[in-house]
Amino acid sequence: MGNTFGKLFKITTFGESHGVALGVILEGCPAGLPIDEEKIRLEMQRRKPGQSKITTQRKEEDEIEVLSGVFEGKSTGTPIGIVIRNADQKSKDYSHIADKFRPSHADYTYFEKYGIRDYRGGGRSSARETAARVAAGAIAKQLLDHYGINLQAFVTQVGELKLEKPYQEMNLASAEDNIIRCPDPEMADKMIQLIDSVRLDRDTIGGVVTCVIQNTPAGIGEPVFDRLHAELGKAMLSINAVKGFEYGSGFEGVKMRGSDHNDTFVKEGDHIKTATNHSGGIQGGISNGEDIYFRVAFKPVATIMKDQDSVNESGESVTVSGKGRHDPCVVPRAVPIVEAMAALVIADYILLAKSNKL
Template sequence: MGNTFGKLFQIHTYGESHGPALGVVIDGCPAGLTIDEAFIQSELDRRKPGQSKITTQRKEADEFEIVSGVFEGKTTGTPISIIIRNKDQKSKDYSHIADKFRPSHADYTFHTKYGVRDYRGGGRSSARETVARVAAGAIAKLLLKHYGVSCQAYVSQVGSLQLQKKYTELNLATAEDNIVRCPDSATASAMIELIDETRKNRDTIGGIVTGVIQGVPAGLGEPVFDKLHAELGKAMLSINAVKGFEYGSGFEGVKMKGSEHNDAFYTENDHVKTKTNYSGGIQGGISNGEDIYFNVAFKPVATIMQDQESINEAGETVVVSGKGRHDPCVVPRAVPIVEAMSALVIADYLLISRSNRLN
């Protein structure tokens, strides 16, 4: 039913936006990994609603509980179950659309597929589902730390306002210094102003999150259908509101000649490296040891605080009024989600790589 992600490091998420709880079951995490609960909570805090004036004002502490798979602070090798209880549902905010299809939402497609839908905040299709992914991604990050791998992300664009610096020119750690999560203070201030102005106009705006994965060893990924970049693309495109994914030179690469785009190899201290990295750390679907970098495009949030024409379940023309608590721009809270999905992919492929050959 599409609720499971991964092969060896596998997660299964459950729950709805306005149900009693959401959660995740993680299977395949090796035994003996030290679980830092404060770190997991800090990751959930980065995603949680109500954290600033440019995010939804729904108030959820997003406190989690590990109910299996961890004993005396370490993983046991058995399934890890995590639950996060909802506490600030306002389901009455959605009673006016119980039989109406909101423009650009999953209301109509869910109704068509299942014949029934949870209209309260979108139910299973709500971005609230990503809280489970971030919890699982935090554990994947702890596993990757053991292997010296890091997954970082930041906001590089809001609307037409684009950060004019490459990730190599930035201190990515400073992304958390402002509420929009852009590691350039001047650009961040302009982004915040643009989002706040959009919010005051009862509208929404999209943007881009850039992801950077460092410390990835060469050899992760498969050469045909399970290419590493294909799995990263699937992971990112599974996030709510994502409309596009590119890695390495991406679409800009079509403007270059092969002589410009090719990444020449050389050795440094017995390590194979490339002089440029237009490949984005992946060649032939397999990691080459260089940084993996990519962009994820997010559309403007579909719920706007304006009246819109649509239809209801009977096919009649109706007016849908925007109500409830929603993000004017999703990208600041999407940063930890992009990191989580990155970590889940790399953790899975690291475990797979250990079974691919005799050491």
């Protein structure tokens, strides 16, 4: 259980951090969609390790191989199988922790769940698994392109540094111009400096990724349990290191009065719009045509370069020493992952909506 996501546009992933390969099967992609493998590679580049000084230095080219489902440049409607081989899997880096439980990692819980442990780099629990999601998400994005929907994620917080400027006042695409992926250049610089200093401290720090989805048609969502924002929330919470999700007014909205919070409807030409958008583009779990936006909280990465107290499988006290190659802050590389998962949800729900009317 748990390795499949989606209902009609659906992915199933496999693979461990230091195994032979990762991979994904994407089912339900409608036939006839032009599939540009170059665009998949581009997304892989955005996620791959070693892309800048503020990310892990593990070297993975993350080359994808499309094994099925595409013929003469188009989707055939059959499952698309993609494999990504692991190259730089230095398993011996992990021999020193083979029987130790690293604090705030999944070592202990996987051991409790399965009674067995793949200690090589966290095995299946490693964020390396998200490479497979990004590959599939890159196809979801191409489907959204076809429907005119676009989405953009970007970093809005690192530690205490929080970007308060509304997203409407920035050029979101410019987030890709800096290594932290923040659309405000000044804030970007501060964030990079902060991460750099944290890295020199042999420590890590948390952050927030915001995502905006534009041009989703009204009427997308599957209440009562599969509300659009509930599925987006689950998608985000399924990403490694995520601790929270909020959309629209979110936790801040709690403080407001209904009379301020309500988004009144107005007519704009032929279109019905809302005057404000505290709803975050979703009402009753269904899109209303306005921008969908949400924020995702990432904790500080658990692997730090400092020694920590812990216990081993026998329950003895041990020291886990700081080794290996890891990210001081996960958010720059999390941006394409957030986009991939969001694209997968929207693509799935677009297809689901086709069956709502006669």
